[in-house]
Amino acid sequence: AQSVTQLDSQVPVFEEAPVELRCNYSSSVSVYLFWYVQYPNQGLQLLLKYLSGSTLVKGINGFEAEFNKSQTSFHLRKPSVHISDTAEYFCAVSVAGTALIFGKGTTLSVSS
Amino acid sequence: DVKVTQSSRYLVKRTGEKVFLECVQDMDHENMFWYRQDPGLGLRLIYFSYDVKMKEKGDIPEGYSVSREKKERFSLILESASTNQTSMYLCASRGWDRGTDETQYFGPGTRLLVL
Numbered sequence: 001a002q003s004v005t006q007l008d009s010q011v012p013v014f015e016e017a018p019v020e021l022r023c024n025y026s027s028s029v030s031v032y033l034f035w036y037v038q039y040p041n042q043g044l045q046l047l048l049k050y051l052s053g054s055t056l057v058k059g060i061n062g063f064e065a066e067f068n069k070s071q072t073s074f075h076l077r078k079p080s081v082h083i084s085d086t087a088e089y090f091c092a093v094s095v096a097g098t099a100l101i102f103g104k105g106t107t108l109s110v111s112s
Numbered sequence: 113d114v115k116v117t118q119s120s121r122y123l124v125k126r127t128g129e130k131v132f133l134e135c136v137q138d139m140d141h142e143n144m145f146w147y148r149q150d151p152g153l154g155l156r157l158i159y160f161s162y163d164v165k166m167k168e169k170g171d172i173p174e175g176y177s178v179s180r181e182k183k184e185r186f187s188l189i190l191e192s193a194s195t196n197q198t199s200m201y202l203c204a205s206r207g208w209d210r211g212t213d214e215t216q217y218f219g220p221g222t223r224l225l226v227l
């Protein structure tokens with residue numbers, strides 16, 4: 001079975017600072033990896049995904065993530081955050097054809 | 113764009129009531145999913161459906177059932193609502209993005225309060 005661990009439940013940062021949200025997964029087979037964002041009172045929106053190929057994945061809103069198979073990680077990064085990036089971020093994993101399994105989420109709080 | 117809609121954004125129900133949550137997608141996707149979201153627990157899978165009239169239990173199916181009579185619609189049913197089912201319910205749909213995708217697309221969610 002697969003599992004996902006988001007290592008930080010809350011990450012406070014100042015505007016224009018860089019940020020990294022950490023995600024580790026566990027699986028005995030190859031997986032697909034995703035990051036979703038949820039703004040207050042909204043559903044989940046896909047930020048980026050890794051299916052195969054290049055391990056550095058670029059997504060929307062200036063976010064990127066790097067798949068590291070040896071460390072079973074898929075950390076999300078942004079070089080300079082904005083107030084509008086304040087939201088909850090979810091890392092998720094799936095094996096082909098199965099439902100997504102989510103981490104417990106990381107709340108990113110950006111202040112000025 | 114893929115669109116997943118849920119019948120209600122907010123619902124208030126009484127303990128013991130039968131509750132129906134409806135989800136509709138407009139992209140002819142085979143797969144549909146129901147999750148519940150609770151603070152500190154992330155999203156947990158309740159049920160999913162690979163195709164019409166097919167259903168599979170997820171991680172927390174107790175107290176819930178589902179119905180998929182048409183491809184575009186996936187209903188979640190709380191047979192007898194209880195206060196511990198107060199939660200945010202999220203529906204998702206999965207199809208194909210350029211033929212190589214596993215992306216799930218989410219609806220806006222239904223926030224259910226059981227009194």
